[in-house]
Amino acid sequence: MWQSPGSQYPHFMPTGLDELPKVGAPATRALHNAGLTTLRQVAEVPRMELAQLHGMGPKALRIIDDALAEHGLELM
Secondary structure: EEHHHOOOOOOOOOOOOOOOOOOOHHHHHHHHHOOOHHHHOOOOOHHHHHHHHOOHHHHHHHHHHHHHHHOOOOOO
């Protein structure tokens, strides 16, 4: 299993920018309901706005942070 540096969540492969990381069903629904279907789109949304989505918890935000870091990106 591949694990990003500093991450406690192992990944089998890095998440591509044109997909969403595996964040769980409630967080995935929250992202889709907000019109966000790719990691690239998520990177353009402020962290506080993402955190306020119903279904988006701290663990999902950490997974998103890790997936963005794989591409040298971070949430605003």
